[in-house]
Amino acid sequence: MLHRDLNTNEELRDAGALNVISGALGGIPGYHALSLTALAERMNVDARVAGLIAAHRAAGRRWCSAPR
């Protein structure tokens, strides 16, 4: 999809650290998503900034409009 090779070991280490942190806070497993990566790639944007903005949006949903 990205037309370049990924270092699978590095990606696995990152996903492992992420899941340990997320699991300690009661979250569910998460890792790289093909669909969202494809969406960012199709829109011709850098996934880093898009991901950070997306995290900001989800955080806003969590803390600014928390469900009752």
Place this chain on the structure above:
Amino acid sequence: MSEVATVEGMARRYSPPGVIIGAVEAVLAIAFAAFVFGGYLASRLADGIGLYLVAAVLTLGILAWRAGSRGVVGSVQDAAVAVLAASSRRLPRRRRRASRWSPRRTGVGTYEPPDVFLTVIAATLVVTILCGVVFAMLGTFRLGNLVRFVPYPVVGGFLAGTGWLLFKGGIYVASGVQPHLRTFDDSCASTELLSMGARAFAFGADACCSPVRLREDSRWSSRSVLGIGLVVFAVGMLVTGSSIDSAKDGAVVARALRVGPAVAARGRSARSAAPTGRRCSRSGRRHRRRPCSWRRSRSCSTSAGPRSCCTGT
């Protein structure tokens, strides 16, 4: 690149995809929480949504921070959610069995059954941390290439199992009925459930097909679907005169389409107990039965049992 150099240019370029991915991820997290914490745990759904949104924030943020120039976006995953939901549905049954047998077996008279919500959270915690530890070990020992040796039928079987669990869960979230082969005929016989399922299926099919129809410009396809969905929701709320509270009850569509009081009242009946009393023989209204051994109500003395009287509501 000059456009991206300024903060304003960056915001203009990166905000729409970021907002879309964030909205998709938030919706995914809420749907997963409804999947896992539906049914027995519906009263703790708000806590579950909070936890899953935090997980989505961490997944997006940490992977985007670590991604660098690799250009990968992370997401909370449905495979683990399907397994967690399947196990959380079985927990209350096991809890009842444990509370019935454990005192006799252990001899402890004041055995307190475990909280189902905390049990599900503990299971989630163990699953996620174990998943992370396995990932980290595979990455540390450079075993990432082992993935290439997993046979295709194994991967296909896992994906098919996940798909089946998600399909069952989707039916449950849409209709409130746990699908099972033994009760399949009864479920299909109900026209309310059929219409409910047909609407959910139509919405899902439309969401699947819209990006295909709009494929000419893929940059706009997903934005259009999300935008059209939001506009249709807002217009529907205005046309039907529904409030946000009724939308939270989940009865907006049912009330708007007049599919029947049972479906419309499902959102409310999840919090309040369903009426179980008999109908009054004179007024035809459903009354509550209260334990009352010495006085009977005058209005429906024939319909009330010997140990209960009905109090008009």
